[in-house]
Amino acid sequence: MQYKEGGSVRYFFSKYILVAAVAGSLTLIAACGQSEVTNSSVSVRIASPEQIHAHIDSLRGNVVLVNLWATWCGPCVAEFPHLTKVARDYADRGLRVVAVSVDQPNVVESAVIPFVTRHNAPFDVLVKDWSDPMLLLESFDANLSGAIPTSLLYDRDGKLKSVVERGLNERQLAAMITPNL
Amino acid sequence: MNSGTTTAILATFSLLCTVASADIATVGVGATAPDFTLPSIGQSGDVTLSEFADSNLTVVMWIATRCPVSNDYNERMEALADDYRDKGVAFVGVNANKTESTEECVQHAQIHGFSFAVVKDDGNRVADQYGARVTPEVFVLDSKRVVKYHGRIDDSREISRVKAHDLRAALDALLAGDDPPRSEARAFGCSIKRVDQ
Numbered sequence: 001m002q003y004k005e006g007g008s009v010r011y012f013f014s015k016y017i018l019v020a021a022v023a024g025s026l027t028l029i030a031a032c033g034q035s036e037v038t039n040s041s042v043s044v045r046i047a048s049p050e051q052i053h054a055h056i057d058s059l060r061g062n063v064v065l066v067n068l069w070a071t072w073c074g075p076c077v078a079e080f081p082h083l084t085k086v087a088r089d090y091a092d093r094g095l096r097v098v099a100v101s102v103d104q105p106n107v108v109e110s111a112v113i114p115f116v117t118r119h120n121a122p123f124d125v126l127v128k129d130w131s132d133p134m135l136l137l138e139s140f141d142a143n144l145s146g147a148i149p150t151s152l153l154y155d156r157d158g159k160l161k162s163v164v165e166r167g168l169n170e171r172q173l174a175a176m177i178t179p180n181l
Numbered sequence: 182m183n184s185g186t187t188t189a190i191l192a193t194f195s196l197l198c199t200v201a202s203a204d205i206a207t208v209g210v211g212a213t214a215p216d217f218t219l220p221s222i223g224q225s226g227d228v229t230l231s232e233f234a235d236s237n238l239t240v241v242m243w244i245a246t247r248c249p250v251s252n253d254y255n256e257r258m259e260a261l262a263d264d265y266r267d268k269g270v271a272f273v274g275v276n277a278n279k280t281e282s283t284e285e286c287v288q289h290a291q292i293h294g295f296s297f298a299v300v301k302d303d304g305n306r307v308a309d310q311y312g313a314r315v316t317p318e319v320f321v322l323d324s325k326r327v328v329k330y331h332g333r334i335d336d337s338r339e340i341s342r343v344k345a346h347d348l349r350a351a352l353d354a355l356l357a358g359d360d361p362p363r364s365e366a367r368a369f370g371c372s373i374k375r376v377d378q
Contacts, residue, residue, distance in 0.1 A: 072249040073371065102369075104339060132336045132345070133369040145314040147372035166372075 042116045046105050047126040049136045055098065055126060060158045062096040063180045065173075066140070068150040070103045071111045075167035076149040080119055082170040086177060087123050093181045094156070097123040102136070102148065105129055155180050207312030207331070210364045214241070214326045215310045219275070219300035222286040228273065228300045234324055237269035238355055240348070243308060244274045244299070245316040246281045246289040248371035253338040254317045255293040261334070261348065262297040268356055272297035277308035278316070278374040305375045318368035321351055321361075329355055332366035 047055065056064055067083055069076035080099075087097040099121065103112050108127050116125050128136050137144045140152055145165055153162040153176055162176055208214050218229040233239045242258060245251040262272040274297055276286045283301050290299050302308055311320060321330035330351035335343045351361035 075372070106339075130337070130339070130342055134333070134336065134367045137367060137369065144367075146318075146367050146369045147315050 042113070042121050042125065043123075044108060044113050044116055044125045044127065046108060046129050048129050048131055049139050052098075052100055052126050052128070052136070053139060055124065056154070057158065059096045059098070061156055062094045063090075063156055063177065064154040064158075065095060065097045065177060066152045066154070067097065067099050068102060068137075068140075068148050068152075069099060070101055070148060071107070071115045072103065073148050077115075079149050079167040079169075080115075080121075082168065082173055084119050084121055084123075085170050086173045087121075089174075090177060090181060091122070095177060095181065099123060099125045100136075101125055101127040102133055103127055151176065153177060153180060205309060205312045205314065207314070208310070208320070208328055210328050210331055212328055214320060214322050214328050215307070216326065217307045217310070219302055219307060220283075222276070222283050222290060222299045222301055225298070228298050230273070230322075230326065233271045233273070234326075236271040237324065238265075238329070238352060239271045239273065239322045239326075240265075240352075241311070241320045241322065242272065242274050243311075243313040243316050243318045243373060244276055245278050245371060245373075246276065246285050247278075248316045250338055250370035251316040253340075254334055255295075257334060257340065258297070258317070259293065259295055261352075262295075265352055266296075268352075270352060270356070274299040275302050275307065275313075276300070277302035277305040277313065279303075279305070279376050280374045305373060308373050308375070313373060315368050315370040315372055317370055319348055321348070321355065323355070330361045330364055331368075333368040336366075 056066060065086075067079070069080065071077065083097060083099065087095065101112055105127060112125065112127055137146060141160065141163055144150060144163070147165055149167050150163065150165045151168060151173070152160060155161050161180055164176065168176065214230075216229065216231045218227050220226070221228050230239065230241070240261070244258070258272070258274070274290075274295065276299060286299060286301060313320075317334055319330070319332065319334060320328055323329055330348065332347060334348045336345040336347065337343045345366070347363055347366040350363070354361045
């Protein structure tokens, strides 16, 4: 398994690796990350705040839900399955989800990729690089408290429509998203 | 660690944590911070903030026992308290997380060798008064409890990558009679686990 900074990397896992994951060997997953393609894939990359915003900007024309989260954050972990659900449910109506992780870059392989893989996240996961976390927060909204999870919803014109600084369930996420679809 | 264990840990995290409180007004720089009396986690009874009026400065730090971000700062908190003690700066740690018991706080303080007072803010009443949102988050008060600096300790959980020592810079400036180079620097960390409203 590998990741790289600044570029998109897609990880493909064979059924054999998934068996290994069930068996509890993340090390084995890491060793076999380049195995043959199956229906399970996730996208994780380390990115600077500028690259994160460039990615979000590239999705203009869609409704974009940005979620700031981390694997060490309990409410974020609880919210993540709901994110994957709404990402799938509303993709056809033009929703794109971008999960921005504030995990340390040195735990991408040990924590972020296994977590995202386990949830089979159907969206890009960008892990903030080593830059100042405050700069990232301020680049989204100067009024953010600094707590995660935080969800920010942008309309099709890229205008910030809604900010919620707490974990949301599927129903709450849908209520946030659907008026803008 | 196998996936089952990982899942169990993550599930436990989920149970332990609640949402961040988004609608809390923070005591701003220049405002007078509320006095408080809270029980010490040790054997020393209550701690009253105004009793630190003889100190040149008082640093009120919201801390946690389980937050990975706050825990990354344990050594730095103690080093700061130690470095500035002889300069008349008092440090008070406040734990307002409903998920962390006093007993847990005692053990945590012992393990990490905290020499500063740690108090328990059950019901997060004082956290609400201050508008503290995350751990770690600090307020630097002068002898009249006027907030002179608010926010983070520095700019990286990873100590080797710290470039901006915001709290240290604020203390140095204030002790020299100057304004801090930066009076606010957004704190980043775990949400304070508040009681349900």
